[in-house]
Amino acid sequence: MENEEMQRLIERYLSAYNTFDIQGMLDVLDEEIRFLNVARGEVTTETLGIADFRALAEQSVPIFSERRQTIRQIGFTQGGAEVEIDYEATLAVDLPNGMQAGEVLQLRGKSVFQKKGEKLVRIEDHS
Template identity: 55%
Template sequence: MINEEIQEIIGKYVAAYNTFDMEGMMSLLHQDIVFRNFANGEMNAETSGIQEFRELAERSAQIFSSRCQTVTDWLIADGNAEVQIDYEAILAVDLPNGLKAGEKIQLKGKSVFEIFEGKIGRIEDYS
């Protein structure tokens, strides 16, 4: 798969994520998708398979009234992509950590994508 195809798949995924388009996201994922989220160096979420991913994605979508990932840099090699991400979201609900509905969250991080059989087979988010 050439770099432009990988970039197109990831770009479509990010666009679907930003617009809460669950079906659009799922259409780009391999059936055996593995997802891991790391915050402050520790893994705080992991899913295996498209159904577990969907359940986490649907729960997560309920937390935000808006969200936007912006890719700021790309590194693509051997079917893998590492993208630098600026993330901004508005909370729809109060969180246990004290953040309140209506507050804005801004983060910088990176996401690592691995492509299998023309679909996203692994996503690791780091913030």
């Protein structure tokens, strides 16, 4: 039962993420949500609290014309889950690193989710 609840929370979060539904994402998050983006072992982005998470989510929307996180595999831990993710996104704008609008990003990574009560309290995206 606990694993099913966790999976439903993750699926609701990803569905909202994939459709740029910021409020839908926030609906499954605890007020004290901690989010980390980790690239090549280094934390590149970190937020603490729902207001910081909302701000990051709103900044990210105009960068992509499409984006999709797809679950490849999910493993449950005590109070959480580790999810292998396929990520694909189409850029809507040119980026400072030289990537151009219209280019497609494809990554495989891992997301770690932790739950507190009925909400997600921690999300770590690793690529």
